[in-house]
Amino acid sequence: PPTWGxxxxxxxxxxxxxxxxxxxxxxxxxxxxSSGVATMKFKSPPVNSLSLDFLTEFCISLEKLExxxxxxxxxxxxxxxxxxSSGLDITEMCGKSTExxxxxxxxxxxxxxxxxxxxxxxxxxxxxxxxAGGCLVALSCDYRIMVxxxxxxxxxxxxxxxxxxxxxxxxxxxxxVGHRVAERCLQLGSLLPAPEALKVGLVDELVPEEKLQxxxxxxxxxxxxxxxxxxxxxxxxxxKVVLDRLVAxxxxxxxxxxxxxxxxxxxxxxxxxxxxLKKKK
Amino acid sequence: PPTWGxxxxxxxxxxxxxxxxxxxxxxxxxxxxSSGVATMKFKSPPVNSLSLDFLTEFCISLEKLExxxxxxxxxxxxxxxxxxSSGLDITEMCGKSTExxxxxxxxxxxxxxxxxxxxxxxxxxxxxxxxAGGCLVALSCDYRIMVxxxxxxxxxxxxxxxxxxxxxxxxxxxxxVGHRVAERCLQLGSLLPAPEALKVGLVDELVPEEKLQxxxxxxxxxxxxxxxxxxxxxxxxxxKVVLDRLVAxxxxxxxxxxxxxxxxxxxxxxxxxxxxLKKKK
Amino acid sequence: PPTWGxxxxxxxxxxxxxxxxxxxxxxxxxxxxSSGVATMKFKSPPVNSLSLDFLTEFCISLEKLExxxxxxxxxxxxxxxxxxSSGLDITEMCGKSTExxxxxxxxxxxxxxxxxxxxxxxxxxxxxxxxAGGCLVALSCDYRIMVxxxxxxxxxxxxxxxxxxxxxxxxxxxxxVGHRVAERCLQLGSLLPAPEALKVGLVDELVPEEKLQxxxxxxxxxxxxxxxxxxxxxxxxxxKVVLDRLVAxxxxxxxxxxxxxxxxxxxxxxxxxxxxLKKKK
Numbered sequence: 001p002p003t004w005g006x007x008x009x010x011x012x013x014x015x016x017x018x019x020x021x022x023x024x025x026x027x028x029x030x031x032x033x034s035s036g037v038a039t040m041k042f043k044s045p046p047v048n049s050l051s052l053d054f055l056t057e058f059c060i061s062l063e064k065l066e067x068x069x070x071x072x073x074x075x076x077x078x079x080x081x082x083x084x085s086s087g088l089d090i091t092e093m094c095g096k097s098t099e100x101x102x103x104x105x106x107x108x109x110x111x112x113x114x115x116x117x118x119x120x121x122x123x124x125x126x127x128x129x130x131x132a133g134g135c136l137v138a139l140s141c142d143y144r145i146m147v148x149x150x151x152x153x154x155x156x157x158x159x160x161x162x163x164x165x166x167x168x169x170x171x172x173x174x175x176x177v178g179h180r181v182a183e184r185c186l187q188l189g190s191l192l193p194a195p196e197a198l199k200v201g202l203v204d205e206l207v208p209e210e211k212l213q214x215x216x217x218x219x220x221x222x223x224x225x226x227x228x229x230x231x232x233x234x235x236x237x238x239x240k241v242v243l244d245r246l247v248a249x250x251x252x253x254x255x256x257x258x259x260x261x262x263x264x265x266x267x268x269x270x271x272x273x274x275x276x277l278k279k280k281k
Numbered sequence: 282p283p284t285w286g287x288x289x290x291x292x293x294x295x296x297x298x299x300x301x302x303x304x305x306x307x308x309x310x311x312x313x314x315s316s317g318v319a320t321m322k323f324k325s326p327p328v329n330s331l332s333l334d335f336l337t338e339f340c341i342s343l344e345k346l347e348x349x350x351x352x353x354x355x356x357x358x359x360x361x362x363x364x365x366s367s368g369l370d371i372t373e374m375c376g377k378s379t380e381x382x383x384x385x386x387x388x389x390x391x392x393x394x395x396x397x398x399x400x401x402x403x404x405x406x407x408x409x410x411x412x413a414g415g416c417l418v419a420l421s422c423d424y425r426i427m428v429x430x431x432x433x434x435x436x437x438x439x440x441x442x443x444x445x446x447x448x449x450x451x452x453x454x455x456x457x458v459g460h461r462v463a464e465r466c467l468q469l470g471s472l473l474p475a476p477e478a479l480k481v482g483l484v485d486e487l488v489p490e491e492k493l494q495x496x497x498x499x500x501x502x503x504x505x506x507x508x509x510x511x512x513x514x515x516x517x518x519x520x521k522v523v524l525d526r527l528v529a530x531x532x533x534x535x536x537x538x539x540x541x542x543x544x545x546x547x548x549x550x551x552x553x554x555x556x557x558l559k560k561k562k
Numbered sequence: 563p564p565t566w567g568x569x570x571x572x573x574x575x576x577x578x579x580x581x582x583x584x585x586x587x588x589x590x591x592x593x594x595x596s597s598g599v600a601t602m603k604f605k606s607p608p609v610n611s612l613s614l615d616f617l618t619e620f621c622i623s624l625e626k627l628e629x630x631x632x633x634x635x636x637x638x639x640x641x642x643x644x645x646x647s648s649g650l651d652i653t654e655m656c657g658k659s660t661e662x663x664x665x666x667x668x669x670x671x672x673x674x675x676x677x678x679x680x681x682x683x684x685x686x687x688x689x690x691x692x693x694a695g696g697c698l699v700a701l702s703c704d705y706r707i708m709v710x711x712x713x714x715x716x717x718x719x720x721x722x723x724x725x726x727x728x729x730x731x732x733x734x735x736x737x738x739v740g741h742r743v744a745e746r747c748l749q750l751g752s753l754l755p756a757p758e759a760l761k762v763g764l765v766d767e768l769v770p771e772e773k774l775q776x777x778x779x780x781x782x783x784x785x786x787x788x789x790x791x792x793x794x795x796x797x798x799x800x801x802k803v804v805l806d807r808l809v810a811x812x813x814x815x816x817x818x819x820x821x822x823x824x825x826x827x828x829x830x831x832x833x834x835x836x837x838x839l840k841k842k843k
Contacts, residue, residue: 158515162511178459180456180458183456183519184424187515187519188503188504
C-alpha cells in the first residue's frame with residue numbers, strides 16, 4: 001500500500017525538450033511564470049473532439065509542463081463556445097484499420113494516465129458541455145468548476161451510443177461520485193445539466209460564465225498554497241490503485257477495445273450516430 | 282478487470298422450458314409483451330417471507346423471464362398490504378437439519394446471484410415494510426421506488442435479532458449507500474422509515490401509494506430506452522466484483538451459515554424472536 | 563471474506579491484570595458499572611498531544627476496559643478546554659534516534675489497531691479542535707458528536723505541515739467520508755470548522771457544549787441496546803479489510819516512517835512548525 005515517503009507515479013518521459021511557452025494547433029498553452037500556473041485552452045472546433053492529433057498534442061503539452069519547474073498547476077478550459085470537449089473522436093473509431101484503433105486507444109490511455117497521475121494541481125474550468133471523454137478529462141482533474149448554465153451538461157453517456165465506458169473511466173467516476181451514482185448514471189448514460197452535476201458531486205462548484213476564469217485562478221492559488229511534495233504524495237496515495245490497474249492491463253484493454261469496436265453491430269451504431277450528428281448541424 | 286466487450290455474468294440454466302405467462306403459488310408473474318416489462322408480485326401472506334418454497338419459485342420465475350426474449354425488465358412489488366417482504370423465513374432456520382440449512386442457504390444465495398446479476402432492468406416498487414432479506418431484494422434491483430408512508434420501513438436489521446448480515450448483503454448495501462452509512466446502519470440494525478431511507482440513498486424516490494405502479498412503469502421505460510447490450514455490460518462491470526466474491530466463497534459461506542445457525546445461543550434467540558412475533562399477532 | 567460466525571479481530575493481550583477503575587497521568591478513566599460505559603478523558607495539557615507516554619497509557623487503558631466484562635462502551639472526550647487532541651506529538655518526531663522513531667510509530671499503530679478494532683462501542687465526544695492524529699482518534703470511533711462551535715475544527719491536515727498522512731489514516735478517512743471528500747481534504751490538509759465537518763460527514767452530529775455529555779450517553783445507550791456479539795461481528799466485518807492491511811504491512815510502515823521523518827527537509831519543516839507554534843503562545 002502507498003505510504004509515507006513513497007514516490008508518486010512517474011511515467012517514462014517523452015523525448016521532448018522542456019520549454020517555457022508554446023502554442024500548437026489544437027491546444028493553446030499559456031504559462032504564467034509568476035504564479036506557476038499554466039492554462040491549456042482547447043481550440044479544436046467545432047467541438048474539441050479528442051482525435052488522435054488532439055490527444056498527442058495534449059500529452060506532449062502536459063509532459064512539457066510536468067517537466068517545467070516553473071509550472072506547478074494547470075487550468076483546463078475551452079476556447080470553443082458552449083463546448084468543453086465532446087469526447088473521443090468517433091471518426092477515429094469508424095472504418096479504420098486494427099493498427100489505427102490500437103494507436104488511437106493507446107493515446108486515450110496515455111492522456112488519462114498522464115492527467116490523472118499528474119504531479120501538478122489540475123483544475124477543470126468547464127465552460128460548456130462535456131460528454132463522454134470530455135467528462136473524463138474533467139473527472140481526472142483535482143477540482144471541477146462549471147459554468148452554471150443548465151444548458152451545459154456533463155456525463156459519461158457512452159451507454160446511449162451503444163458502447164460501454166472502459167473500466168478505468170468507471171474507476172475514475174466512482175472515485176468522484178461513489179458507486180451508486182456511478183452505477184445509475186453509467187447504465188442510463190446520463191448527461192447531467194450543470195445544477196444536477198453539482199448535486200451528485202460530479203462537479204465541485206458552479207459559477208457564472210464571466211467569473212469562471214477568476215474562480216479557477218483563486219482555487220488554484222488555494223491548492224498551490226500547500227507544499228508540493230506532501231500534496232503530490234497524497235494525490236498519488238489516493239489514485240495509485242486505479243492508475244496501476246490500467247498500467248497492469250493496458251495491452252489487454254487495447255485488445256478489448258479493438259475487438260469490441262471492430263464488431264459490425266458497433267460500427268453500424270457509430271455510423272448512425274455520426275449521421276444523426278451531421279443532420280443536427 | 283471488466284472492460285469493453287466482456288460478457289456479463291451468465292449463470293447455468295435451470296432445466297426449464299421458457300414460457301410466456303404463468304402464475305404460481307407464491308409469486309404472480311405477468312408479462313406485458315408490448316412493453317417487454319414483467320411484474321413479479323409477491324403474494325405469500327401474511328408477510329411474504331422468503332421461505333425455501335418462495336425462493337425456489339422466485340429463481341424459477343426470474344430464470345424464465347431472463348430467457349424470454351420478449352422480456353427486458355421486471356418490476357418487483359407485493360400483493361400483500363403493508364409489507365414488501367419480511368425477509369428470510371425464520372422457521373427455515375430453526376430446529377431443522379444441517380442438510381436443510383444448507384439447501385435453504387444455497388437458495389438464498391441463488392436468489393441474490395440471479396437478481397443482482399440479472400441482465401434485465403430490475404425495479405423495486407416497495408409498497409410496504411422491507412426488513413432484512415426483503416431489503417436485500419430491493420437493494421439488488423437497479424432502482425428503488427418506495428411508498429412515501431413513514432410507517433413503512435426498510436433496512437438490514439439482522440443485528441437486532443442477534444445475527445450478522447452475510448458479507449454479500451453488506452457488499453450490496455455498501456454499493457448503494459456507501460461505507461459509512463452501511464457501517465452505522467448494520468451495527469445498529471436500523472430499520473429506516475421511508476423518508477429516512479430516501480435521505481441516506483437506500484431508496485431512490487418516494488411516491489404516494491396510488492402513484493407507485495405508474496411511476497415504476499415510467500422509470501422502467503426510461504431505463505429500457507437504452508440499448509440492452511451496452512446497459513447490460515455496464516451493469517455487469519459495476520457488479521461483477523461483488524458477485525464474484527460470493528461465487529468464489531459459496532460453499533464456505535454455506536458452512537459458515539450452518540455452523541452459526543446451529544449454535545444453541547442463536548437458536549434460542551431466534552425462538553424468542555418468533556415467540557415475540559406470535560404475540561404481536 | 564468475513565461472514566456469519568467469524569470471530570472479530572483479537573489482538574494479543576498486553577500483560578496487565580484487569581481492573582475496575584483507575585486514574586493515570588494523562589488520561590482519566592471512569593467506569594460506570596451500572597451502564598457498562600467508561601469515559602476516557604484526555605488531560606494532558608496544553609493540547610493533549612499524542613506523545614509516546616500518552617499513547618502507551620491510551621493502549622493500556624483501552625486494553626483494561628476491553629478485558630473488563632463490566633465495560634461495553636467507551637466515550638472519548640477531553641478535560642482540556644478548546645482542544646480534543648492536537649494529534650501526534652511533534653517533539654517525538656524531531657531530532658530523535660531511529661530506535662525512538664520506531665518505538666513511537668509502533669505505539670501510534672498500536673493505538674489505532676486497538677481503537678479501530680475495538681469490540682466495545684466507541685463514541686467520540688469532540689469538545690474542541692482535533693487536527694491530524696486527534697482527528698484519527700475521532701474517525702476510529704463508531705460515532706462522532708462535536709460541539710457546534712465553529713471555532714473548533716477537525717481534519718487530517720498533515721499536508722499543511724509538509725508531511726503525508728499514512729495509508730491507514732487515509733483508509734479510515736475514506737471509510738467515513740468517501741473517496742472524493744478524502745482526496746480533496748487530504749490534498750488540501752483541510753481543517754473543517756464543526757459545521758463543515760458535519761456537512762461532509764466527518765462528524766455525525768453537532769450539539770451545544772453543555773449538551774455534549776448527555777448526548778454521548780444517549781447515543782451510547784442506543785448502540786448498547788444491540789446484542790454485543792452480533793454488533794461486534796458486524797463491526798469487524800466492516801473494518802477487517804482496512805485493519806488487516808496495516809497488520810500485513812506494519813514493519814514496512816515503520817521503516818517508511820523512519821526514512822521519511824529522518825530526511826533533513828522534513829526535520830527542518832517540523833522544526834519551523836514548532837517554532838511557529840511557540841511564537842503563537
